[in-house]
Amino acid sequence: MNATQQLQLWGVPGLPVVRAGDDLAALLLAGLERAGLALAAGDVVVVAQKVVSKSEGRMVNLATVTPSPRALELGAIVQKDPRLVELVLGESRRVVRTAKDVLIVEHRLGFVMANAGIDQSNVAAPGGGEFALLLPEDPDGSARRLRAALAERIGVAVGIVISDSFGRPWRVGTVGVAIGAAGLRSVLDLRGQSDLFGRQLKVTVVGHGDEIAAAASLVMGQAAEACPMVLIRGLDAGGDIPAAALRRPPGEDLFR
Amino acid sequence: MNATQQLQLWGVPGLPVVRAGDDLAALLLAGLERAGLALAAGDVVVVAQKVVSKSEGRMVNLATVTPSPRALELGAIVQKDPRLVELVLGESRRVVRTAKDVLIVEHRLGFVMANAGIDQSNVAAPGGGEFALLLPEDPDGSARRLRAALAERIGVAVGIVISDSFGRPWRVGTVGVAIGAAGLRSVLDLRGQSDLFGRQLKVTVVGHGDEIAAAASLVMGQAAEACPMVLIRGLDAGGDIPAAALRRPPGEDLFR
Numbered sequence: 001m002n003a004t005q006q007l008q009l010w011g012v013p014g015l016p017v018v019r020a021g022d023d024l025a026a027l028l029l030a031g032l033e034r035a036g037l038a039l040a041a042g043d044v045v046v047v048a049q050k051v052v053s054k055s056e057g058r059m060v061n062l063a064t065v066t067p068s069p070r071a072l073e074l075g076a077i078v079q080k081d082p083r084l085v086e087l088v089l090g091e092s093r094r095v096v097r098t099a100k101d102v103l104i105v106e107h108r109l110g111f112v113m114a115n116a117g118i119d120q121s122n123v124a125a126p127g128g129g130e131f132a133l134l135l136p137e138d139p140d141g142s143a144r145r146l147r148a149a150l151a152e153r154i155g156v157a158v159g160i161v162i163s164d165s166f167g168r169p170w171r172v173g174t175v176g177v178a179i180g181a182a183g184l185r186s187v188l189d190l191r192g193q194s195d196l197f198g199r200q201l202k203v204t205v206v207g208h209g210d211e212i213a214a215a216a217s218l219v220m221g222q223a224a225e226a227c228p229m230v231l232i233r234g235l236d237a238g239g240d241i242p243a244a245a246l247r248r249p250p251g252e253d254l255f256r
Numbered sequence: 257m258n259a260t261q262q263l264q265l266w267g268v269p270g271l272p273v274v275r276a277g278d279d280l281a282a283l284l285l286a287g288l289e290r291a292g293l294a295l296a297a298g299d300v301v302v303v304a305q306k307v308v309s310k311s312e313g314r315m316v317n318l319a320t321v322t323p324s325p326r327a328l329e330l331g332a333i334v335q336k337d338p339r340l341v342e343l344v345l346g347e348s349r350r351v352v353r354t355a356k357d358v359l360i361v362e363h364r365l366g367f368v369m370a371n372a373g374i375d376q377s378n379v380a381a382p383g384g385g386e387f388a389l390l391l392p393e394d395p396d397g398s399a400r401r402l403r404a405a406l407a408e409r410i411g412v413a414v415g416i417v418i419s420d421s422f423g424r425p426w427r428v429g430t431v432g433v434a435i436g437a438a439g440l441r442s443v444l445d446l447r448g449q450s451d452l453f454g455r456q457l458k459v460t461v462v463g464h465g466d467e468i469a470a471a472a473s474l475v476m477g478q479a480a481e482a483c484p485m486v487l488i489r490g491l492d493a494g495g496d497i498p499a500a501a502l503r504r505p506p507g508e509d510l511f512r
Contacts, residue, residue: 005475005483011261055355112426169425170368172504173443173463187429207429218491225262234511248428
């Protein structure tokens with residue numbers, strides 16, 4: 001970082017409602033063109049989880065879901081649709097916390113989050129039924145594929161972050177986090193670097209991918225359907241550490 | 257947020273090492289002038305906690321600290337200087353977790369954090385002794401004072417965030433968080449707003465101040481002494497909710 005470091009973020013305008021099979025790379029490039037922007041090496045593109053999930057066909061019609069006895073029981077406790085609870089359980093390793101309106105789980109990918117990240121808001125319902133939207137199967141893989149598709153089309157390698165909004169212990173409100181990433185360092189390891197006075201830095205590992213997602217969230221707002229992609233220019237590019245590196249193994253968690 | 261939302265962040269260059277009694281408003285304005293930047297209404301300035309603490313004289317010479325029996329006992333467990341542990345205990349309501357090299361406490365202001373946010377790195381030591389730097393007494397108050405000092409000098413009201421880097425449960429790496437704020441909404445309450453399809457938004461409360469701090473952290477890097485102030489332009493300004501609103505009362509914490 002130099003002293004005149006500058007960072008710019010643009011919301012990519014005019015994206016349509018995304019459907020299963022849609023080509024996100026094409027949608028992104030069309031949106032950038034409308035805005036008079038072109039991708040350059042070192043750029044990072046942050047894409048909201050919802051549009052990635054939709055393009056990958058992760059929308060489930062609740063009418064097709066039969067809740068298990070466990071889902072019926074939990075649904076009564078948390079007062080949520082037992083079909084939704086069935087989907088949540090199918091995406092989770094374990095239930096962390098239940099209360100009225102509260103179902104916090106450990107997602108199969110290791111995220112501790114409400115409802116396994118499954119969303120009913122902002123989800124278009126083709127045919128008028130009730131739909132739910134699951135997280136991508138493999139968000140780091142989604143990021144790698146989008147990065148490769150962009151590189152193939154325009155010959156420029158950019159960083160990709162797939163972002164979501166998570167609640168946190170001890171703090172009020174959600175913040176953007178990186179659930180998938182490619183072509184950037186999701187975690188910055190500064191160990192061994194010294195401060196101005198030659199002391200070793202205490203804060204040595206930075207959740208860089210999460211900070212990128214939080215910054216993009218400022219531009220996306222929360223109606224991510226309207227602005228689900230953000231271009232960031234000016235980050236220290238380089239390296240390739242997936243967002244999986246941001247998930248702390250339970251045994252190493254000092255706050256638990 | 258409109259579809260062509262743009263956000264710009266500049267690191268404010270050339271700040272000197274800050275000492276007790278220094279006028280942060282004057283340092284900020286001088287730094288901006290060197291960079292050819294001027295503050296405008298709606299701008300937000302993020303200031304690293306370290307320089308605020310230093311300007312407020314929160315540096316403590318460890319030679320002046322006599323550890324209590326409890327600090328000696330804990331110091332042996334966590335293998336830290338018992339004088340530092342004494343300072344940590346003095347800033348804390350309770351000890352959350354101890355292990356070798358680990359001392360996580362609930363700070364008197366409600367933050368759950370390592371070492372009560374007390375830092376020995378990046379702290380200039382006048383006279384050559386060992387010094388530690390405590391968090392500001394009242395970071396929201398610090399932000400209000402800086403905002404007022406700037407308004408008095410240049411007639412422009414900007415938003416202020418005092419930022420720090422916190423570790424988090426379940427996630428690897430620190431992220432920027434807002435420990436103080438003035439002239440902006442640290443928490444955005446979107447309850448009652450609808451999505452594109454008329455459904456009520458599920459994610460209704462956003463940790464806006466923390467997202468601003470995380471974005472600024474991308475520019476500051478971790479050597480915050482070198483770039484401890486960041487100017488952000490393009491945020492939806494308005495409102496005034498202090499960073500205290502980001503601290504969740506323990507009884508309301510669904511993740512605990």
